[in-house]
Amino acid sequence: MAKNHTLFPFILITSLFFLWGFAHNLDPILIPHLQKSFTLTTVQATLVDSAVFIAYFLMALPAGFIMKKYGYKTGIIAGLLVFALGSFLFIPAANTQQYIFFLIALFIIACGLTILETAANPYASSLGDPASSTQRLNLAQSFNGLAATLAPVIGARVILTKGYTAAQLSTMTAEGRQLALAAEAATVKMPYFILGSILVLIAVIFAFTRLPAIQTNEDHVASKHIFHAFKHRHLAWSVVAQFFYVGAQVCVFSLFILYATKAGGITEVKAADYLGLCGLAFLIGRFIGTYLMQHFSSARLLAVYAVMSTLLCVIAIMGTGMITIYAVMGICFFMSIMFPTIFALGIKELRGDTEFGSSLIIMSIVGGAILPLAFGYISDLRGSIQHGYVVPLVCFLVVAYFGYKGHRVKVKTEKLMVSAIL
Template sequence: MNDTRTGNPISTPLKKKSFSLPLILITSLFFFWGFIHNLDPILIKHLRSAFQLSHFQASLVDSAVFAAYFLLAIPAGLIIQKYGYKTGILVGLFFFAAGCFMFVPAANTVSYPFFLGALFVLSCGLAVLETAANPYITILGDPEKAPQRLNFAQSFNGLAASVAPIIGGVFILGEEPKTQDELSRLTQTAKLAYIQAETSLVKGPYIILGLIILLVMFLFLFVKLPEVKEGTEKSTKNFLQVLRLKNVGWGVLAQFFYIGAQIYVFSFLLVFAEDAIQMKGQDAKYYAGMAGFLFMIGRFAGTFLMKYIVPQKLLAIYSVISIILSIWVIIGSGVSTLYALVTLTFFMSIMFPTIFALGIDGAGSETKSASSLLIMSIVGGAIIPPLASKITDISGNIHFSYVVPLICFVIVLLFSLRFKLR
């Protein structure tokens, strides 16, 4: 049986208290993948300096991460359909931990491609986790409150975004890296030793995180999670047919462009601070932490505001403000453009969970397939940042590259306007 308002399947009734532990455990996953994603800006700046990478080459960190979402989203959906949400979560946590531990040989071999490989494996785990956890949160309770519930869980993703850059900055960035001129004066042996020392700084944080993820995996292994039954209807459509459902296709398109914009804004914030206003990384990491904090506050504020403003209308308002801030980043100068970039993260905050919840609204028995497609669209994070970075390399002006996020926010606005704004 489906809910007559949303078309979503009605979950098997469970006592409210039985949701508490599952919700806590699932919400913890939002924190962990938020933490690892928000180490990427630190990693990009660090590896860019250590290996003397161009903006485009540095953006391949994002490509390695989000290509995994494209390749794993459908297999993850099939695993969840056949074996359930819990199995999907366990598989995701395994690959998450394995990718973290691969940073050790990557650092030991002083290989940038090895780092990209470790990030790819880690992100395969994240793709499976997000494919399972996002729809699980939306169906574990009242369907009318699904966007609000998902925004609340995603708020802990924002919490991670506020602390990861500062923690990563302390343990990974260390001292300010040597400039190209300083490196050119080193002998080949001294240069290799320097790069080895720089790459070794990443091992500690990723080993610790890998061990924590293994502990979380064992908790999920022994804790019983309610497998929510999504009615008696079975999935009858292939993925292309699901893509043509009422909201799914537009949701996939909006999510693709939004994620691309989000990843570029966060991943290159430290690089922007360095290139645009010559700010050192040790100082810029606090702005990255501030961006993560505003992102978290934006999620909690969005959850609150959705009690009074329908999600699609709030999404439209935030999209318009994001467009205005992006324009200032492009045409402005000085530290005010960095402030605009940091402020932008507050208004981006509700976009992913709101697009996700609206995108699967009405999917019914195809919810898991729709979820896979929406997670698959996160591949925008692999494509948009390299495109924007190439604009920087060609023009020599990082401000111009923010035309790309501007276009992305326009598309999110168009998605929101498809719904009746009441």
Template sequence: MNLPNQTFAAQDEQAPPSPKQYLFPLILITSLFFFWGFVHNLDPILIPHLRKAFKLTDLESSLVDFSVFIAYFVMAIPAGYLMRKWGYKTGIIVGLLLFGIGSFLFIPAADTKMYVFFLGALFVIACGLAVLETAANPYVTILGPAKTADLRLNFSQSFNGLAAFLAPIIGAKYIFTDAGYTEAQVAAMSPQAYDAYVAAEAASVKGPYTVLGVIIILVLVLFIFTKLPDIKSDPKEGKSKISDALKFMNLRWGIVAQFFYVGAQVCVLSFFVRFVVVSAGIDEKAAAIYAGFAGLAFMLGRFVGTLFMKYLPSKKLLLIYSVICMLLTLVAIFASGSITIYALIGVSFFMSIMFPTIFSLGIGGLGEHTKTGSSLIVMAIVGGAILPLFLGYISDVTQNIQYGYIVPLICFAVVFLFAKNVKAPL
């Protein structure tokens, strides 16, 4: 997902740079969309990998998502303060630095062979991502003419979708080992054999995250030596109190709906590999390829949904898509075999428009309270940390991860209620 952009003005309005001067900065900023999309979509590979290696329950493995999305909640206010105080370029540099450090922390995490250190490394990475996402969206909007700002933002976000397609496939190739042990075989290992197995499984994570860390540091160096335009908030904007913003029914509904939607997205995509291994009886590497296609479906869904919005109001389209997602989730829960894979890929396609649509409807008509409302809806991303814990708990209690997908089913029902009750701005 991408944090929403806000409107900013270039500092130097008298001598605007030429389009050629914008090109390299735009390439750099767009690369950030790819990198945070890539690392987010490694989570579906990490969850089953670490689950098996450390003999985790589904609830314990869901702490991967908790570590990532709680960082967004924790960093929401500090990231904004950082960029107001020292500027957006500084924010990007700090974000990349945290991203790189977190990637390199996978090395000591693998050496210690302790699950908690992997969670710590993911938290540091996610703190960096939260800062980057807060900065990158507004930067894209000012790197060129104002009339093409939305086009540039959608173009940059498409690389996030490309990463969602590639990350599970690449991650499976370099993180999943060829040991091929089942959970029962791992449980039956002697202490010495298990220790050697954990060492090998933990070490397989080192390479991909070390390479990622090196790339991020190189991008960081490029940002340090690249001149980027300064941006500032519109001085005409009035101050707004949270209590005043929350008087708007659309915003209250939007916060709730976004909390549940992000929870649904994380549940569906992060547990995709684990889910289809159980429901369709395929191995993890084959499941990871399907996870890549789920990411591709998510990306295509954004484009198709945007096209449909030319003919249908966004509120009505969200209503239809939420119903389809509920029906497909029911198929995923109660069916078996390959149809469950296609059902989840379908869910990925139809839920793709939900984050930006809920956001835009939630802040519709807020006027001077728009920025405050935007921040509150962004903080609702914490749903991605909380709701996967319930999925993991249900899966452990029922001994069936398919039943855990009752959680995203409920989430899509909440999105349906939002679409039914929200008032579209005039």
């Protein structure tokens, strides 16, 4: 998959997938933590996701320009340092006890993640034989799944178990409640300080590591503007599919603890453990999917996985008790290959449009900011968080169509574009 001279760079790049996966999968811990601390509704709590994924929309194009002008290595280092800055800002955010400051810190973290993902996804895909690009990206993304397994379990025990229950807070005086919430807010300081320190260290390692140039053909002339990339119809469809997929993934993971405590009737810490199992299912699904791609079309596998996820959403909506949690775990298994597969199929044969195409797909991650709000709105309106799963259900139908037909490479030629205008 990777030759000897690309093995260490590939390992370094893969570590980035783990790091941003760990950061993303601390968000489901932060949501119930902040919801209790600031007495938030479900919709207000989903602003955590909005702060994160709006950054992807705003920063994707600047990230693409960074790659084109300064190269992937500079982009990766810049992304790591911005990521670290946002992590360190959790300390003053906890000190101020203001929800808005947490959202600002998360926004800055996400800006760093946007730069990293814009660089790392196409770099990992291109670092080796083009024929195995989808498998290689799925392998790297598998460590994102490993992070999804570990982050909730670790985060719950560092953050959630040291807080106060709603019953305990209700018996306190106003001054006592303020002190209690201050102590609870402080639990986020250490994990994010450690994360920021690790990021700085890895940025230093990247600075002293020689990364091989991405292989390109001589006819891969860089495009002059982002709109040129839209001549690739499969890219346009991948942007749509990624928008809906990321929205579905955020609904499933970020709102899992709120969902499991209400639909399954279990405690927050127990729900966090099941969220860790969801991450494990995600990881196993990624490895199995990567293996199956050696024998089956990645696009066809994507369509089948999306249909299975759609059916499981029906159970998540209509089921009762623990069966609902097991259904969501199944969704996590089947959605495991979706992001890297959509990405790899979307940038296929883009040539000089690869950097801008990558930026467009990363921009579509803004679905993670918008669709969870719809999930929360439906849940609050219907009085049941289970009804919110109609949102992921629709999302997976869109992904299924992309895997069935939308992924097919079609390019609008300049001649056809002129004819259409005339």
